[in-house]
Amino acid sequence: MKNKIKRHSIIELIEHWSIALSGIVLLFTGLGCLPLYKRYYITEIPGFAWTADFYYVTTVHYVASAVFVAAVVFHIFYHGLRKDFALLPKKGDLSQSIKVLAAMIGIGKEPPSDKYLPEQRIAYVGIGLVILILTVTGIIKVLKNLEWLILSPEIESINTLIHTLTGFLFMIALIIHVGTVVLFKSNWPLLKSMFTGWIDEDYVKHRHSIWYEKIKMH
Numbered sequence: 285m286k287n288k289i290k291r292h293s294i295i296e297l298i299e300h301w302s303i304a305l306s307g308i309v310l311l312f313t314g315l316g317c318l319p320l321y322k323r324y325y326i327t328e329i330p331g332f333a334w335t336a337d338f339y340y341v342t343t344v345h346y347v348a349s350a351v352f353v354a355a356v357v358f359h360i361f362y363h364g365l366r367k368d369f370a371l372l373p374k375k376g377d378l379s380q381s382i383k384v385l386a387a388m389i390g391i392g393k394e395p396p397s398d399k400y401l402p403e404q405r406i407a408y409v410g411i412g413l414v415i416l417i418l419t420v421t422g423i424i425k426v427l428k429n430l431e432w433l434i435l436s437p438e439i440e441s442i443n444t445l446i447h448t449l450t451g452f453l454f455m456i457a458l459i460i461h462v463g464t465v466v467l468f469k470s471n472w473p474l475l476k477s478m479f480t481g482w483i484d485e486d487y488v489k490h491r492h493s494i495w496y497e498k499i500k501m502h
Contacts, residue, residue: 288482289499291399295362297481302355306348311455313345318448346426353419370399373409377402388468399495407461414453421447 316335321327327336380395381403387394424443427433465471477483488496
């Protein structure tokens with residue numbers, strides 16, 4: 285494509301949206317498993333009567349979790365085998381992140397960036413840790429429910445609490461992630477690239493100049 289640079293392959297787009305959409309379903313059904321929807325009359329909303337059925341909500345939660353975990357595992361192996369570690373934090377990312385965030389609200393000048401912004405790399409590890417805890421505690425809950433694992437009431441309560449709290453952390457992280465992309469105009473081309481895979485060359489040249497230089501060298 286003329287004056288465009290490929291930022292994401294079709295495989296990367298599929299894995300991203302598989303994690304994102306299944307993650308949203310997990311959050312929605314997870315809240316339904318608490319349960320909250322009948323208490324707050326969500327079940328009365330047309331099309332949401334099914335949320336009153338705990339078994340159905342749990343089944344959807346399990347299916348979404350299978351998609352979520354499969355996509356995460358694929359992401360790890362796919363990028364690991366390709367030695368694609370562009371999203372891992374680098375030295376100085378914290379201070380650079382502060383400058384980038386300040387520039388978004390008109391304070392100071394944004395420093396040059398690589399393919400990913402410094403705050404994206406920091407967030408990647410943070411969300412990754414949350415996902416790891418969610419996955420482990422979720423698997424423990426499934427094994428317990430299938431009676432493949434016997435837990436004491438105390439351990440079960442602690443595991444459930446950790447799973448619930450990290451679920452809320454994941455929800456907060458998702459809201460912040462979407463919010464920073466949607467609310468700040470400078471991030472809109474990045475959002476568009478998550479649908480098309482392509483990004484304007486001029487945008488890359490000015491905001492991701494380090495990455496741009498690497499592209500030109502190849």
